[in-house]
Amino acid sequence: MPHxxxxxxxxxxxxxxxxGSFTRAAEVVHKTQSAVSMQMKRLEERLGRDVFERDGxxxxxxxxxxxxxxYARRIVRLNLECLASFGDVDLTGRVRLGVPDDYADRYLPEILARFARSNPKVEVTVVCEPTPMLVERVQSGDLDLAIITHTDAKGYASEIVRVEQLLWVTSSRHCTHEETPVPLALGRPNCNWRQSATEALERTGRPFRVLYSSWNSTAVGAAVTAGLAVSVLPESAxxxxxxVLGPSDGFPALPSCKIGLMRNRHEPTALASALAEHIVQSLDNLSAARLTMAAE
Structure with a gap:
């Protein structure tokens, strides 16, 4: 029988x-470098294969x-999910979750309510920051989980848990979208939604100017509802x-928005695994609820 x-x-x-380093990994897993080297030697012996080669x-x-x-990522995750599923009521401690403020308004009420019912003894620390900052926090170990805008950029490594259509929006009481150039309220220059919006307008040759720029979704939404600017938002926002504006208003179709769940892979915990499960289930429920309302 294999080991x-x-x-x-x-x-x-x-x-x-x-x-990328035995030394840095030793700090992450709280072991000495020699212990890490011994673990990898035993792992290679068990597999009968070399899994590392030196590159400088x-x-x-x-x-x-x-x-x-x-396989290793999946095995570690499944182990934690298994433990969490048998011990939800006994989980205690603190779990750190990051989420941009535009997602926090829509997703956190359902997520936190579900998680609190199953894990009343757990403290959830929520950090609201833009996606690029949350990615850095997860990578550095400051956060256990983060709900982010998924991209294929190197280092993001998130699993897609929800997909929504990105839409042009204007005030329902003003005709701001008819102005030339079109005034826009968008995120900072490295915001994916901003890049999608400006590239779409450039392709159609429609002049625009970025009038308001902010990471804060409340500030962007206020500029829109006040009739000061046009913006882009996911459908649920x-x-x-x-x-909502479309091609008949002179605004081209936009790509979909992918919401991703990013995990701290250096120090996964049963608490983080339990919260991740509730996040996935909550976002699935939101999708189902929206489809039900549309059918009615």
Whole structure:
């Protein structure tokens, strides 16, 4: 009978793959460098394959190591999810969740309510910041989880948990969208939604100017409802007082918005796994509710 893989060794293996260094991985998993090296030696002996090769000061995965990495991530995650599913009522401690403020308004009430009912002894610390900052916090270990705008950019490594259409919006009481150039209220220059909006207008040759720029969705929404500017929002973020614009209004179709869940892969915990499960279920419920209302 083949030997079973050791979960602790796999956690260390993932940490090395993510940090690119035995030394940095040792800090992440709270072990000495010699202990980390011994763990990897035993893992390779168990597999009968080399999973690392030296590339200067960095540790590079071999082809077999690349193949193992996906399995290792899934095995570690499933182990935590299994423990969380049998021990929800006994979970205690603190879990740190990051979310942009425009997602916080729409998603957090359902997520926190579900999680609190199952885990009344757990403290949830919520940090509201833009996606780029949350990505950095997860990568540095300051956050356990983050709900972010998913992109294919290197380092984001989030799993897509929801997809919504990105829409043009204006005030329902004003004709701001008819102005030339079109005044826009958008996020900062590296915001994906801003880039999608400006690129779409440039392709159609419609002149525009960015009148308001802010990471804060409340400030952007206020500029729209006051009739000062046009903006772009995911479908579920459209509020009372806003009107959706389309091609008939001179505004081209926009791409979909992918919402991703990013996990701290260096130090996964049963608490983070339990909260992640509730996040996925809550966003699924929101999708189902929207479809039900549309059918009615």
């Amino acid at each position: 079973l893989l050791d979960i602790d060794q796999l956690k260390t293996f993932v940490a090395i793959a993510d940090t 000061r960095h540790s590079k995965l071999t082809e077999d190591g690349e193949r193992l990495l996906d 459209v509020r009372v007082g806003m009107r």
